[in-house]
Amino acid sequence: MDALKIAKKDLKALTNEKTIILAILLLLAISSLSKIIATGLTILYSPSVQSEIRVGLVGEAPLFESLTPCLKYKTLDSALLALKKGEVDAVLLINENVSGTNYVDVFIPKEEIKSVRIIPTLRKILMEYQDRLRAERGIPTLVIKAYNGKSYVEIPEGISLQFEVIYVVLIPLMVILVGVISSIYVIDIFCEEFERNTIELLLCCVSTWNLVVGKILSALVLSILLTIFWIGGLIANGIGIDILPTFASSLSFYLLMISTALLTVVKFRRRAEAQFVFSIIMLPVILSLILLNPSPLTSVIKSSLSIVDTTVLLSVPISLILFFPSLILLRRSLELAFY
């Protein structure tokens, strides 16, 4: 019960300052921003945005001309002038060589959103041109088609990028962010007591165990609350996610980060030092966790996609096994310091 009182005290202080609302808004903003990025990137790559473009051609390329309508220019100067005037969307410089390599110079408008529309279309045209030249040389061409049941499905080029931005970048980013907020919060609530010398007063009223558990409990309540918001934010943005496994694996990741924060507090009692050392430790750790598979971060990714394998199932018990020693270490360090 004492632990609950400690947790309540810390959470009350947190809600009084209302800054938690900022953290919640931030998570909602990131879930939306990332959706915007993912959608934007898909538009960049997707042939679904392909439209008719006006191609200016310089040079002799009869085979190319048979594939796509072109406006022919005698010189590159006049073609570039037409590009600048907006008469054509792209200029291609080709001197066709049916038996050799064709070096195609493509001129497109710089730094214009227009180029986003042009490049996927040009890619398709040039791929057709490549296939045609291969066919002329008796080289087999590659055709990969997707079917859903009996119906043909045109799958946009680069759609995996959108998928991976959402599940491999956005979701880990959310988990890391909540983990960092919870860990920094843990450092704050312990260091605050050390720096104000209120820890001794608290230890007169409650046991060390209750004090430690109470403070961790408030950090866990905070991380659960923030997790509800980021998962809710993703769902509101139309991103499919397996809620319960994601929730469980995220919590196990937070436990690992909170454990690191506790170990930092064991060694460093001043907030500035503890937070700085924690940041320095976490940076390479997080980079490694992104790199490694399996890792607690990849477990979150897998569980969000309903991929349940041994590593995902083991992530929770492993986190708990690593979490308890740090709890015991902090408790012992407090007892040694204040009893």
Add this chain to the structure above:
Amino acid sequence: MLEISRGELKRRSKYVPIVFLVGLLILIPAVKLVHQSFNFGWLYSANVPVDDFTVSDDPDIVVGRGVVFVKDSLKSYAAFDRFREIVRNEYNEWLFQNYGEKAFPVLVRVHEIPTGLIATPKEYKPPKKQTTPKVIKRTPPPRVTEVKEIKKIKKEIKEIKIGREKEKIGKSVEYYLPENLRPPILFEKFVYAFAVLLPLYFISQVFSSSFMEDKVKGRIEVLLTVSSEQKYLAEKLLPYIVLISVLSISVAIFFKDPAVFPIVFSIGLLMISIDAFIVFLSRSYRELSFISVVVSIIITAYLLLPAIFSFIPSLSPVTLLMYCIKGEGAELSYLIPSTFHLILMAVILLLITSNSFEFMQSRSILGKVIDVTARMNDRYYKVLIFTALSIPFVLLIELFVVAVTFPLREYYLPVLVSLAIVEEFFKGLFIYTADMNDLNPYISAILSATGFFIGEKLVLFSYLPTALAGLFLIPLLAHIIFAITFALTMEFGFKRALIISSSLHATYNGLIVWMLLR
């Protein structure tokens, strides 16, 4: 002389080498390693072994004889996209082994031409042998999976004169297979740019911790007995500004481009000034941590988001940084506005912080903001200037607001109301605080609306044709009406006046949207 700076250096000297070590020695190679090792094949499954796909009974794709079956889900489509990429690479490898270079009949290179210039290409001479260059070093590519950039041709720079302007084409020349033709997204450089910026977060973290410690422990009051507020802040900042400068110079030398210095320096200065302002706002360490994390992420998004879409005009400093890393450099016409607006924001925040010491211990954040604004906003001309200068902050907050309300975009109303509140808050703040200094609220309202309008349009001028200038009269009038509404109702309190003027503003925004969509 510089006692506060020396004291700061003495206390924090052990952090400095760590920041440098992390920033320059560990981080860039680590990020590079992570970037190179990114492979997410394990996300996908197939019915047969495909690269590093998982073999599953319920696969994302079913590979049959000559066809691939997919499910109606994003994951399945993404799996097919990856599968297609793998098959293409293997096909290219097979082609190269069986047919050699003749299997790759088309190689493409892209030149991006600035179209904003008036073209009179009299002096342009087309490069000779452009279509059949003999300078290709045709050392056979060992693996055709590396055919992406199948042949690097020796770098050539050809300047063409178009009118009075010069432009560069083909600075770094690479030929691609048509399937590898991609929009100009500088993802790889993006990772490096992020790695360059990371040490700046640590520097500002150490600064804010130190500044907050001075505030909480009451050191500031003691130090202010022997120093002025401005001198204290300047000396406190000095070691960190020097550190940011050294870091910026080091990165500029590393990437061999002097333009990197102003970019990294201006970002570092902005970060540190934001942290100074956050210390002023925060009442406790906990609040400092929360606000600091939130603001850092918002600033990161503000800086990095435009860089993801790097084909958009390069006003984003991180986009310019990416171009510098790529070796293309940053044009001065982009570099100046890009870094200037960051430095301007930093200077404004430092100015506010240096005037805020007597309100440091106040309770509410809104109260502090009103008090410190009232201290500075005591002349009519200041109302006009301050409102105009608030525009970068307004745009930053509006970006955040749009992101938060994005899931509700189909309903328009929450987005329009939120944007109206942000704009009316800033205008109202300067009217309210001018009134606290006994300035006429109606004159202040007109000046505030005009200042806001000028600031807003200065940002938009570079994107809008001047022919549209005549249409600006209506928005100016609207701003004045909203501001006068605020002035009329502020006797009921700041928040109520804000609600009333924002409601009016949101209604106007709604009308405009309705007319545009009609």
